[in-house]
Amino acid sequence: MNVVGLDTVAELRPGIDRFRAVWKEARGDAPLPKIGLGRFVVVGKSAGEARAAARRAYKRWYESFSFLSSLMGFGHRHSRPAEFDAIAEDGRAFAGAPEGAAEYVQKQLAATGANYFVGQFAFGNLTQEETLHSIGLFANEVMTMLRRAPARAASA
Amino acid sequence: MEFGVFDHLDKNDLPLERFYRERLEIIEAYERAGFYAYHVAEHHLTPLGMAPSPSVFLAAVAQRTQRLRFGPMVYVAPLYHPLRLLEEIGMLDQMSGGRLDMAFGRGALPAEVRFFDVDPAAARSGASRSPSRRCRSRIRRSGTAFIRPRRPSAPRAPA
Numbered sequence: 001m002n003v004v005g006l007d008t009v010a011e012l013r014p015g016i017d018r019f020r021a022v023w024k025e026a027r028g029d030a031p032l033p034k035i036g037l038g039r040f041v042v043v044g045k046s047a048g049e050a051r052a053a054a055r056r057a058y059k060r061w062y063e064s065f066s067f068l069s070s071l072m073g074f075g076h077r078h079s080r081p082a083e084f085d086a087i088a089e090d091g092r093a094f095a096g097a098p099e100g101a102a103e104y105v106q107k108q109l110a111a112t113g114a115n116y117f118v119g120q121f122a123f124g125n126l127t128q129e130e131t132l133h134s135i136g137l138f139a140n141e142v143m144t145m146l147r148r149a150p151a152r153a154a155s156a
Numbered sequence: 157m158e159f160g161v162f163d164h165l166d167k168n169d170l171p172l173e174r175f176y177r178e179r180l181e182i183i184e185a186y187e188r189a190g191f192y193a194y195h196v197a198e199h200h201l202t203p204l205g206m207a208p209s210p211s212v213f214l215a216a217v218a219q220r221t222q223r224l225r226f227g228p229m230v231y232v233a234p235l236y237h238p239l240r241l242l243e244e245i246g247m248l249d250q251m252s253g254g255r256l257d258m259a260f261g262r263g264a265l266p267a268e269v270r271f272f273d274v275d276p277a278a279a280r281s282g283a284s285r286s287p288s289r290r291c292r293s294r295i296r297r298s299g300t301a302f303i304r305p306r307r308p309s310a311p312r313a314p315a
Contacts, residue, residue: 004162004195004229034160038162060168061164061166064166064203065164065166065204067202067203067204068202068204068265068267068268072267074266076264076265077264077265116157116158116159116192117159118160118161118162119159119161120161120162120163121161121182122179122182123163123164123166124168125168125169126168128182131182135185135186135189136189139189139190139191140189143159
């Protein structure tokens with residue numbers, strides 16, 4: 001059974017630790033299922049280019065995210081801040097150049113104990129061209145760097 | 157290490173026909189880039205999720221890709237009759253050559269569950285859409301006969 005979480009490191013870590021412990025008890029050394037970590041990601045040639053696109057697109061995404069809650073007056077169980085800089089600050093989003101993206105993914109996986117990184121690359125009003133550019137950089141540069149990097153203990 | 161994609165399929169400012177067309181092109185790019193799987197959200201009556209019927213969108217994904225795994229994240233189980241969901245899953249599984257990754261949940265927002273006249277509290281307990289005994293019996297009887305016919309059909313003469 002694979003799982004994917006979208007919450008912060010502090011919210012996810014206890015559940016993932018428990019999942020790993022129960023798996024160990026029940027299945028011993030059998031390979032773990034995918035323990036996924038979902039994060040907003042925009043990769044650009046420069047950090048400035050990626051940040052500008054992410055700030056603009058996230059604002060549009062947030063309008064959609066808060067549409068029903070604003071209309072009907074309720075709060076979200078899994079809330080998100082209104083601005084990209086705030087969600088990047090709490091670790092649930094990244095915008096930047098490929099080197100920074102690789103470091104971010106590696107740190108997030110190690111901090112949560114997840115072993116499967118799930119990017120949200122298309123959101124808000126990112127254009128198709130911006131999205132394809134970001135995916136291309138992620139695949140060609142970030143994924144390559146991460147596959148070459150030594151595995152961290154938590155991501156085994 | 158493997159990498160996946162999560163997509164709310166949230167609405168942007170494009171006409172919807174172009175929005176869906178471009179997103180499917182992006183999903184083709186995920187496959188070319190070597191991603192392991194594409195996971196799409198299910199939401200209702202909100203611009204946050206333009207795949208209120210994930211199976212419909214994923215049927216298109218199945219036809220546009222060859223290797224990429226895909227699935228809902230998640231099917232909001234209380235909103236489906238179990239037989240309907242079973243049939244959709246079976247179709248997607250066959251249409252994709254076994255690339256569907258199933259996932260189920262109660263629904264992130266109680267308000268969306270209420271749109272369907274389903275009580276979120278009942279949904280949490282799993283009681284809202286449990287198939288009746290009669291339904292289970294019909295599924296067993298008809299489904300078994302359908303999938304494993306007792307007698308092979310007689311060969312037809314060429315037209």
